[in-house]
Amino acid sequence: xxxxxxAQTEISVVEKEDVTLDCVYETRDTTYYLFWYKQPPxxxxxxxxxRNSFDEQNEISGRYSxxxxxxxxxxxxxxxxxxxxxxxxxxxxxxxxxGGGNKLTFGTGTQLKVEL
Amino acid sequence: GAGVSxxxxxxxxxxxxxxxxxxxxxxxHVSLFWYQxxxxxxxxxxxxxQNEAQLDKSGLPSDRFFAERPEGSVSxxxxxxxxxxxxxxxxxxSSLVSGHSTDTQYFGPGTRLTVL
Numbered sequence: 544x545x546x547x548x549x550a551q552t553e554i555s556v557v558e559k560e561d562v563t564l565d566c567v568y569e570t571r572d573t574t575y576y577l578f579w580y581k582q583p584p585x586x587x588x589x590x591x592x593x594r595n596s597f598d599e600q601n602e603i604s605g606r607y608s609x610x611x612x613x614x615x616x617x618x619x620x621x622x623x624x625x626x627x628x629x630x631x632x633x634x635x636x637x638x639x640x641x642g643g644g645n646k647l648t649f650g651t652g653t654q655l656k657v658e659l
Numbered sequence: 660g661a662g663v664s665x666x667x668x669x670x671x672x673x674x675x676x677x678x679x680x681x682x683x684x685x686x687x688h689v690s691l692f693w694y695q696x697x698x699x700x701x702x703x704x705x706x707x708x709q710n711e712a713q714l715d716k717s718g719l720p721s722d723r724f725f726a727e728r729p730e731g732s733v734s735x736x737x738x739x740x741x742x743x744x745x746x747x748x749x750x751x752x753s754s755l756v757s758g759h760s761t762d763t764q765y766f767g768p769g770t771r772l773t774v775l
Contacts, residue, residue: 547701578763586748588702588766634701645690645754646715647764649701 545570549650564620564653566635575639577618582632625657663767680736680770684753696748741774
């Protein structure tokens with residue numbers, strides 16, 4: 544079975560601090576994909592990034608960066624110099640061939656609060 | 660271009676009523692997904708369509724839940740004889756090509772269903 548664990552339920556930081564959101568996954572698939580989505584108070588899930596299991600290169604996009612480590616089954620997300628607009632719930636998700644290859648398995652999310 | 664749209668955004672139903680939730684996917688997207696998100700939880704898969712064919716309905720919680728996509732575009736999720744435990748946000752997502760773990764799913768704003 545596939546599983547995604549986001550152990551941090553809620554994180555509060557002061558603006559301009561760096562923050563890392565943890566994601567640990569379980570899968571028996573050799574080919575799988577990992578995703579991060581942002582859910583602001585409006586409710587819509589906003590796609591942030593997709594990584595496949597064969598590409599362990601870290602990725603940076605502006606203030607966002609992702610650290611994928613297969614050895615520890617982790618796909619962590621770091622926001623540098625956080626801003627109030629980053630306040631949202633962030634979900635890590637996994638898809639793979641097991642279970643149909645198309646459905647996403649989500650973690651329970653991490654609520655990030657960025658305060659002035 | 661337009662994203663995934665859902666209507667209504669909010670729905671209040673009395674226990675025992677039937678409800679119908681609509682999803683308009685991104686134009687040209689072949690795959691369409693429904694997820695259920697309980698308060699404080701991550702989305703959970705309900706069902707998946709490739710064009711008009713419902714290829715996976717393993718996540719539908721009971722036979723009171725029914726989904727259709729008759730012309731391969733707009734989809735409707737119907738819940739018969741609603742129960743309080745059906746209260747949740749129902750999210751629709753679409754992806755460009757046939758369902759595969761590589762595809763990125765783009766989500767709509769969701770319909771918040773409250774059953775009294």
